[in-house]
Amino acid sequence: MNQPPPPQPPLSAPDHPEQQYLALMRHIWEQGDERMDRTGVGTRSVFGAQLRFDLSENRIPLLTTKRVFWKVAAREMLWFLTGDTNIRALLEQGVTIWSDWPLAKFRKASGEDISQQAFEARIVADEGFARLWGELGPVYGKQWVDWPTYEYGADGKYTRGPGINQVAQVVESLRCNPGSRRHIIEGWNVAELDRMALPPCHKTYQFHVSGNRLSCILYQRSCDVALGLPFNLVGATVLTRMIAQQAGYEPGELVWMGGDTHLYLNHAHLVEEQLGRVPSGDPKLLLKRQPASIFAYAIEDFDVQDYAPQGVIRAPVAV
Template sequence: MTAKSAKTDDPVAHPEIQYLDLMRKIWTDGVRQDDRTGIGTRSIFGHTLRFDLSDGAMPLLTTKRVYWKTATRELLWFLTGETNIRPLCQQNVQIWTDWPLARYRQETGSDIAREDFAQRIVDDAAFASQWGDLGPVYGKQWVNWPTFVPAGDGLFRRGEGIDQVTQLVTSLRENPTSRRHIVEGWNVAEIDRMALPPCHKTYQFQVADGRLNCALYQRSCDVALGLPFNLWAGALLQRMIAQQTDLRPGEFVWMGGDVHLYENQATLVEEQLQRLPQGHPRLEIRRRPESIFDYRIDDFAVHGYEPLGKLTAPVAV
């Protein structure tokens, strides 16, 4: 099916159009900049997207296939507080493999293939322990933010970690009108220990008329490869928390700081901008687990998702 023959109710009004408009704006008007990867970007600063999650709606792009199960597995991994890629590799999720692989190649001089490195992570627990850890990234900050307590003589010892996610769920249940429903990933003291500092860094929630709204601030965003996953995962987290707190899903608001496309993504960008959205995917959560930490991949089903063809581009590490 070609882009022009895609079935749409009203493609101009489709919520995905705002994503395509953002991509077009960056590609045509963005400022060309050097970046840490050496590839170069076109970027704008400051942008907002809004999605209504009523009736099971989700910001799942249809102008290219988005592997929503992969994004879901990553989110469930974050909620475990795990920082090693081994549980991801065991599920054949390679979202984070490139960072440990780059470190391994640099420190050992090996030219090991990505697939072989990931398989060794799976097969060899000791190897995974040495080479698969990412430092205190996302999940560690979400559910085990480090604290320090006095230990005498001016010294401090590590205290009990702060579980921001549990605190959030409790706060939404007990004090829904609070303006402090926040999960933060940007721990300044530990940034230098992370393989990649958090991009989607701050989540704030609001309860209004029995609906749970969420605003996600993302400091840096690869719009072509990262944002489709970020939109899905942020909205999914909102849906899960809404279920756990007996609230209806409301609006998901995404806010980006440095919003960019890489210069080597031209083929993907130009092809995707020729396509029109089609259909309205819906998410079904098949059961209500006992807690926010007990969801499994089989708890989620997407209906009405018939995306246009897969589009790929290199990942900038």
């Protein structure tokens, strides 16, 4: 299972923020603990990693050493904020990043060797089929905007209480009590993990105010550095920018922290190619308007400028 180390990358500006990401990728590939994992693919992994990105002046940590489809990450974040847990709305927008898990479930249950494209088309065309096979369970957005509560009645039974909208609460607390240490959005609902297609990887967001700047820490329990992390950085930036605008702050810093931080063994070609590239440029994320609510943004409200990435590097998703 051992792979030869990738070639050393060409020299580039040491202060480019993307160098942090490339250094983490190299460290994992060369020094990570090689181990089998849930997917059976195998990884090289380190435990405990940190990246820091300045979001001031509209900056966004959008990788330039390969193309990252930022609109996909932004559409996913907007979908989370709706609390929806069915892939149909994503597929209607051309976002296919959540298809693997429902597709695997359908193939196993039906025995039908349907292609991903045909499965996605059926989800979009058939509402009943989507209800049955497009559901992911109470993932991410469901916990963010409708965390379940339970009330103990006089009859000695528990009944479902009103859901907790953590996102709305954080925006309000940032407006009214900026010095609080409780500006947190949490996705790790232990009671509902078994019902989720995939337990949350980017599980905890905490926000902090310093002066007029809003910063965010994102903690991920598990991180696919090659495929997942580039999207997670975009999504966290989009969320931070929206919350900052709604609460009346300028963007500060994005601090990313990883638990099990890994590269899959079948991503060797991606690692080697990307580490041989030189980052450049300073992409910017502009918010074109301020909606009345954190829940009223649309993809048309975002514009990325000065983004000239190198080519796409494709690799399989481990399910």
